[in-house]
Structures are given as structure tokens and as C-alpha cells.
Amino acid sequence: MNVFWNNRIMRLSPYIAGEQPRNANIVKLNANENPYPPSPKVIEAIKKAAAGDRLRLYPDSACTVLREAAAERYKVLPEQVFAGNGSDEALAFAFGAFFQTEPADEPVLFPDITYSFYPVYANLWGVPFKEIPLRDDFSINVSDYYEAVNGVIFPNPNAPTGIALSARDVLCVSKHCAEKNKTLIVDEAYQAFGAESVVPFINENPGLLTVHTLSKSASLAGLRAGFAIGQRHLIEALERIRDSFNSYTVDAIAQAAAAAALLDISYYDEINRRVIETRERTAVELAALGFKNLPSSANFIFTTPPSPLNAPRLFTLLRENGILVRYFDKPRTKDFLRVSIGLGSDMDRFLEVCAAAVKNAGCA
Ligand SMILES: *Cc1c(COP(=O)(O)O)cnc(C)c1O
Numbered sequence: 336m337n338v339f340w341n342n343r344i345m346r347l348s349p350y351i352a353g354e355q356p357r358n359a360n361i362v363k364l365n366a367n368e369n370p371y372p373p374s375p376k377v378i379e380a381i382k383k384a385a386a387g388d389r390l391r392l393y394p395d396s397a398c399t400v401l402r403e404a405a406a407e408r409y410k411v412l413p414e415q416v417f418a419g420n421g422s423d424e425a426l427a428f429a430f431g432a433f434f435q436t437e438p439a440d441e442p443v444l445f446p447d448i449t450y451s452f453y454p455v456y457a458n459l460w461g462v463p464f465k466e467i468p469l470r471d472d473f474s475i476n477v478s479d480y481y482e483a484v485n486g487v488i489f490p491n492p493n494a495p496t497g498i499a500l501s502a503r504d505v506l507c508v509s510k511h512c513a514e515k516n517k518t519l520i521v522d523e524a525y526q527a528f529g530a531e532s533v534v535p536f537i538n539e540n541p542g543l544l545t546v547h548t549l550s551k552s553a554s555l556a557g558l559r560a561g562f563a564i565g566q567r568h569l570i571e572a573l574e575r576i577r578d579s580f581n582s583y584t585v586d587a588i589a590q591a592a593a594a595a596a597l598l599d600i601s602y603y604d605e606i607n608r609r610v611i612e613t614r615e616r617t618a619v620e621l622a623a624l625g626f627k628n629l630p631s632s633a634n635f636i637f638t639t640p641p642s643p644l645n646a647p648r649l650f651t652l653l654r655e656n657g658i659l660v661r662y663f664d665k666p667r668t669k670d671f672l673r674v675s676i677g678l679g680s681d682m683d684r685f686l687e688v689c690a691a692a693v694k695n696a697g698c699a
Contacts, residue, residue: 350455353661362684364675365659367494367525367635369554371606371678373596377555380595384588394587401585404594405547405562409534415564417573418593420584422524422548422561423452425573426488429544429563430456432572433518434486438463441484446475448667450494450522469496469667473629473637477504481511486542490522492530495663495673497631499530506536506543513542518569520544527552527607528614529632534564544569551634552607553596560585560593610634614676620686624693635675640689644696646672649689656688 353366384390398418406413419425434443434457442465445453457464467479473496480487487508492499505521512519523545526532534545544565550556563573577584585593596603611634618628618636625641640649650662650672661673674685 347458348455350452354659356659358657360657362658362677362681364635364677364681364685365661365673366556367551367633367675368556369551369606369610369634370676370681371554371609373554373592374599374602376595376599376602377553377592380591381588384591390587392587394583394585394590396582398585398590400594401560401562401590401597404597405564408597408600409532409564411534411537411564412567414567415537415570417563417565417570417577418585418590419561419563419573419577420589421550421559422522422546422563424584425546425561425563426452426520426522427456427459428573428576429488429518429520429546430462431460431576433520433544433569434460434462436461436463443485444480444483444487445489446493448473448493448496448665450490450524451663453488469493474498475500475504477508480508483508483512483517484515486517486519487512488520488522490524491533492525492528492632494525494633495635495637495661495668495671496629497525497633497635497637498629499632502531502533502536505531505533506540509533509536509540509543513540516542518542518544520546522546524548524551525633525635527603528611528634537565541566541568549593549596553593553603554606555592555596558589558592560589562593607634610676613679613682616679617674617676617682617686621689624686624689625698626689629671635673637671637673639670640672641693641698644692644698646670648696649692652692653685653688656684658685658688660685 401418402413402416405416440463442463444465444467447466447468470476509519521533537543544563546563548561621638627639629637
């Protein structure tokens with residue numbers, strides 16, 4: 336609280352990001368970063384973009400090379416792509432572009448357990464919203480969203496559950512939204528780790544916007560690049576917001592690096608195949624220790640330790656052993672830890688501490 340703040344700032348409750356420790360010896364399983372380095376072609380592209388006097392000039396405000404690369408990769412047109420400073424920016428702009436904000440407006444719908452940035456964006460723009468409870472098994476019941484009259488947003492796979500919907504189910508929601516000229520935003524941040532994308536269906540779905548990030552599957556969280564795909568009228572709305580705010584949200588280095596990453600499909604298929612393999616092995620070993628895992632299609636596992644051990648105690652124990660995971664202290668998530676998938680050796684260290692904790696707690 337500060338007397339210099341306006342009322343809008345006073346009312347905000349900003350997002351809290353996963354901690355970035357300075358100590359390099361930490362096993363960092365708390366922000367869903369990719370444990371493998373970005374493609375060597377990305378590093379080459381960054382060097383080239385920074386060479387000589389190149390950074391003297393403003394970047395291409397149209398982000399042409401990035402949009403062309405995304406278009407080639409996803410088999411859409413470059414004008415169906417919006418590039419943002421991380422997908423968080425594309426998401427923030429989408430909240431401002433597609434959801435109505437009058438107090439009398441109906442709420443935007445999203446799950447009660449989902450990416451915790453959504454309510455923050457809604458509050459920032461003054462968008463009314465309603466959180467729809469996931470089923471008891473933590474899956475999304477798509478028919479809960481059919482009556483939405485101010486749009487819908489969810490990640491697929493959902494976060495932090497990791498549970499994916501089929502493209503068919505997602506498209507059912509899209510169809511109902513389009514009937515009311517409303518937008519369904521599908522946040523495909525973790526799609527590469529095992530969910531079906533709905534990008535191939537955008538041409539038949541005028542209200543469908545997909546959002547993508549290079550932070551997770553392309554190992555580029557430090558770069559800040561993301562994008563959205565949808566029909567031209569949706570992309571134009573995002574451009575209108577951006578150009579009312581900052582013409583150059585994606586810098587020249589990020590544009591070149593993201594384009595190179597999007598085109599190096601074989602490199603990323605290989606590292607993400609390894610992440611999936613490590614996830615499956617970790618899930619099996621956790622289950623053998625008595626943990627209950629939700630079925631993950633992402634690069635993390637949402638898991639409940641066996642009693643009398645519990646999530647906050649294990650969180651602290653892991654931390655004392657130099658391993659960071661994420662804990663969300665909310666009624667429906669307080670029994671879970673979200674564990675990002677690291678290198679095989681990271682997961683071995685993690686599982687070792689878990690096994691010792693289970694043994695010391697005298698779990699049945
Ligand atoms: C990590 C994450 C993002 C943010 O991605 P950036 O491109 O790094 O901004 C968006 N949505 C979900 C669901 C995420 O988990």
C-alpha cells in the first residue's frame with residue numbers, strides 16, 4: 336500500500352514466479368524449465384544477430400522471421416501468428432483483446448486449478464471470471480464450459496495437473512464459444528510433452544486462439560519468446576494491443592533465436608523424447624514408493640506423498656537437500672508437489688531423498 340498508487344494498482348495481486356536460486360549446485364525442479372541446452376543452431380543465430388553493428392537498429396516490429404518459422408513449423412500462414420515477449424505476454428494481450436470488461440459482463444471461465452497467471456491477468460484488465468472446479472480426478476469436464484458467454488481459457492495439458500484433453504474435446508468447447516462469437520484460448524505451453532495440438536483446426540474455428548512458448552519445449556526460458564496462432568482477425572486484435580503499448584516487445588536476438596529453434600525440429604524432438612522417458616521412469620519409481628501421481632502429459636509430475644509424510648514436509652526436506660520443487664498452498668492442491676522433470680541424474684537425487692523421507696516417516 337502506498338499513497339502514490341492508484342486504485343487499480345492497490346487492488347492487484349501479482350503472480351509469484353518459481354524461485355531462481357543463485358547457488359548453481361541446486362537441483363532445480365520448480366519452474367518446468369527444460370534440463371537440456373537449446374539447439375546449437377540457436378546459439379549460432381544469437382551470435383549472428385548480435386554481430387557487428389546489428390543491434391544499432393530497432394528490431395523488425397513485424398517479427399517476420401519468427402512468424403515465418405512458426406508458420407512453417409505449424410503449417411499455418413505467417414499472418415496467423417502473433418509473436419510475444421514470452422507466451423505470458425501473448426496471454427496478457429489476449430485477455431485484453433477478447434474478453435469483455437464491464438462490471439455487468441458475464442465471467443470468463445477457467446478451471447479452479449490451472450495456471451495461476453490467468454486470474455492475475457483478469458484482475459489487471461478488470462475482466463470478470465469464474466473458476467470452474469475440475470472433476471474429483473482433477474480432469475477438465477469440457478461440457479462445464481459450453482455455456483460460456485465471455486470466453487474460456489485453459490492450458491492443454493493443464494498445469495499444474497499435467498492432465499491432457501483430446502483435441503476432439505477441446506474443439507467441442509471451441510464450437511460452443513464460436514456460436515456466441517467468443518474466444519477459446521488454449522495455452523499449449525506443454526503440448527510437446529504429450530498432448531494433441533488444436534493448431535490444425537484453426538481454419539474451421541474462428542474463435543480459437545492457441546498460445547505457445549519457447550520456454551519449456553525449446554529450452555529458452557531465459558530468452559523470452561512465445562507466440563499465438565489463430566485466424567487473422569484474432570491476430571490483428573493482439574497486434575492492436577501491442578501497438579498501443581510497445582512496438583518492439585520481441586528483441587532482435589529473441590526473434591532470430593526463436594526462429595532457429597522452431598526450425599530445428601529433430602533436435603527438440605530428441606531432447607523432449609528424453610524428458611518424456613525420464614518422466615515415465617520417475618512416475619514408476621514414485622508410485623513404487625507409495626506416491627499417488629496424476630497422469631502427466633507435461634514435463635512435470637503432480638504427486639502426493641504417502642502419509643504420514645505430507646507435501647509441505649517433503650517440500651522442506653527436499654529443500655534442505657538442495658532440491659527445489661513447487662508447492663501450491665491452496666485447498667485443492669495442498670496435498671501435492673509439482674516436480675519438474677530434470678536430467679536422469681537430477682531425478683535420481685530427487686528420488687533418493689524421497690525414498691529416505693518415506694522410510695524415516697514410517698509410511699505404510
Ligand atoms: C510456463 C507457462 C507459460 C509461460 O511461458 P513464457 O513463454 O515463459 O511466458 C504459459 N502458460 C503456462 C501454462 C505455463 O506453464
